[in-house]
Amino acid sequence: MTGPDGARRPDRAVVRDALGVGIAVGLSGFAFGVTSAGSGLSVWQTCALSLLVFTGASQFALVGALAAGGNPLTAAAGAFFLGVRNAFYGLRLSQLLALPRFLRPFAAQWVIDETTAVALAQTDRRGVRLGFAVTGLSLYVLWNLTTLLGALGAEAIGDTDAWGLDAAGPAVFLALLAPMLKSGTERTVAGCAVLLGLGLLPVLPAGVPVLVAALAAPAVLWAQGVRRGRDGATRERRPAGGAVDRQGEPRAEAAQAHDDEDGDHR
Amino acid sequence: MNTWIAIGATALGCYVVKLAGLLVPAGVLERPLVRRLAALLPVALLAALTAQQTFADGHTLVLDARAAGLAAAAVAVVLRAPFLLVVAAAVVVTAGVRALGG
Numbered sequence: 001m002t003g004p005d006g007a008r009r010p011d012r013a014v015v016r017d018a019l020g021v022g023i024a025v026g027l028s029g030f031a032f033g034v035t036s037a038g039s040g041l042s043v044w045q046t047c048a049l050s051l052l053v054f055t056g057a058s059q060f061a062l063v064g065a066l067a068a069g070g071n072p073l074t075a076a077a078g079a080f081f082l083g084v085r086n087a088f089y090g091l092r093l094s095q096l097l098a099l100p101r102f103l104r105p106f107a108a109q110w111v112i113d114e115t116t117a118v119a120l121a122q123t124d125r126r127g128v129r130l131g132f133a134v135t136g137l138s139l140y141v142l143w144n145l146t147t148l149l150g151a152l153g154a155e156a157i158g159d160t161d162a163w164g165l166d167a168a169g170p171a172v173f174l175a176l177l178a179p180m181l182k183s184g185t186e187r188t189v190a191g192c193a194v195l196l197g198l199g200l201l202p203v204l205p206a207g208v209p210v211l212v213a214a215l216a217a218p219a220v221l222w223a224q225g226v227r228r229g230r231d232g233a234t235r236e237r238r239p240a241g242g243a244v245d246r247q248g249e250p251r252a253e254a255a256q257a258h259d260d261e262d263g264d265h266r
Numbered sequence: 267m268n269t270w271i272a273i274g275a276t277a278l279g280c281y282v283v284k285l286a287g288l289l290v291p292a293g294v295l296e297r298p299l300v301r302r303l304a305a306l307l308p309v310a311l312l313a314a315l316t317a318q319q320t321f322a323d324g325h326t327l328v329l330d331a332r333a334a335g336l337a338a339a340a341v342a343v344v345l346r347a348p349f350l351l352v353v354a355a356a357v358v359v360t361a362g363v364r365a366l367g368g
Contacts, residue, residue: 024348031353045269052277055284057312062276064319072272080279082311088304090287091296099288108285164361167335170319171356174336177312178343180305189306190313197314202325213314217306221299 008124017121018134021114025056026142031168032059033150038160039067043151050147054140055112057176058083060169061210070207078210089116096120096128110136185220192216331367335360 029050036046041063049059058079065075090111096119099107110132119132154160181187193213200209320336321327338359342352 024350028350028353031350041269045273048273049276052273053280055280057308058276058280061311061315062272064315066269066272068318068322068324072268073275076272076275076279078311078315079276080283082308083276083280084283085304085308086280087283087287088301090284091290091292094288095292101289104288105285108281108288111284111287162361162364164331164335164357164359164364167320167332167339167356167360168353170316170332170336171339171353173312173316173319174339175343175349175352177309177316180309180312186306186309189309193310193313194317197318198321198327201318201322201327206325210311210314210318214307214310216310216314217303221302221306 009122009127011126011130014122014127014130015134018118018131019138021118022135022138023142025114026139027146028056028172029143029146030150030153031172032056032063032143033147033152034154034160034165035060035150035168035172036063036147037151037154038165039063041066041151043148043155046151047144047148050144053079053083054109054143055083055086056143057173060172064169065207065210068206071205074205074207074211078207078214081211081214085113086111089113092116093119093128093132096125097132098125107132107136110140112139114139185224189216189220192220331360331363334363 032050033046036049036059037043041049046063049062053059053062061082062075062079065078066072070078090108093111093116094104097107115132115135118135119128122128122131154165157163160166177190181190193216196213196216197209200212204212316336320332321329323330335356335358339352339356342355347355
C-alpha cells in the first residue's frame with residue numbers, strides 16, 4: 001500500500017480503503033441485530049448496545065451471556081474484558097493521530113479493530129486521520145442502521161433458531177479468533193480456554209466459566225516464562241516476553257502488511 | 267431492568283478503556299508483558315465463547331445442528347471467505363440440518 005519511497009497516498013485511495021472496510025463490516029451489524037433480538041433483547045436494547053458499546057465482539061458476548069441466563073454484571077465483565085484490547089489500539093492511535101485533547105473523548109468511541117487496521121496502514125498523519133475518520137464514520141452509521149434492521153427482522157420472523165440464526169454468534173467469534181491464532185502460544189491459550197469453558201459449564205453459574213477461561217492467557221504466559229527461565233539459565237537473560245513480543249501486538253488482520261514498518265510508529 | 271444494567275455497565279466499561287488508550291501516557295501500557303497479556307486475553311475469551319455458544323444448552327453440553335454450522339464456518343475461514351460469508355455458512359448449514367432433522 002505504500003507508494004514509491006513511502007510517498008504519501010492520495011486521499012482518494014485512503015477513502016476507498018476506509019469505505020471498503022467500513023461498508024463490509026458495517027453490514028454485519030445485521031447479524032448482531034438478529035442475534036440480539038433472537039436472544040430476547042428488545043429492539044431498543046439492541047440498538048442501545050450498537051450505539052453505546054460499539055465494539056462487535058463485546059456486544060455478541062453480552063447478548064450471549066444474557067441469553068444463557070447470566071447475572072448482568074458477570075455478563076458485562078466478559079464483554080468488558082473483550083473490549084480491553086481497544087485500549088492498546090488507542091495507545092498506538094494516539095501517537096499517530098496526535099489529536100488535540102478536547103477531541104479525544106469524541107474520537108474514543110471509534111477506537112476499534114477496523115479503524116485501527118485502516119489507520120495503521122497509512123503512511124502519513126493526514127492519511128491516518130482521514131482513514132480513521134472515514135472508517136469510523138461509515139462503520140458507525142452502517143453498523144447502527146443494520147443493527148436496527150436486523151432487530152426488526154428478527155422480531156418479524158419470530159423463531160430465529162429455526163433459521164439457524166443462533167449459529168451466527170459462535171461463527172462471528174470464530175471469524176474474529178482465526179486470524180489471532182498465529183503461533184503455538186495463541187493456539188495453546190485457545191485450547192485451554194475451550195477446555196475450561198466447556199468443562200466448567202455444568203458446575204459454575206452462567207457467564208462465570210468464560211471469565212475463568214480467560215485465565216488461560218496469564219497461565220500460559222506464566223508457564224512460558226517458567227520454561228524460558230529454565231532454558232535461559234545458562235544463556236544471557238532476555239527481558240521478559242521480549243522474544244515473542246512482536247507477534248503479540250494486538251492488531252487487526254489488515255494491519256499486518258504494515259508489520260515491516262512497525263518501528264516507524266513507536 | 268437487569269438487561270439495562272448489563273448494557274449500561276458494558277457501555278461504560280468499553281468506553282472508558284477506549285478513552286484510556288488515547289489519554290494515558292504511552293509508558294504505562296507499553297510494558298511487553300502487559301501488551302502480551304492484552305493480546306492473549308481476547309484469544310482465550312473468543313475461544314471459550316465459540317465453544318460454549320456451539321455446545322452449551324443451559325448447563326449441559328449438547329451436540330446439535332450448531333456444531334455442523336460451526337464446522338461450515340470453519341471451512342469458510344480456512345478458505346479465507348469474507349466475514350459475512352463465514353457467518354452465512356454457519357446460519358445456512360445450521361438451518362438446513364435442523365430442517366432435515368425435522
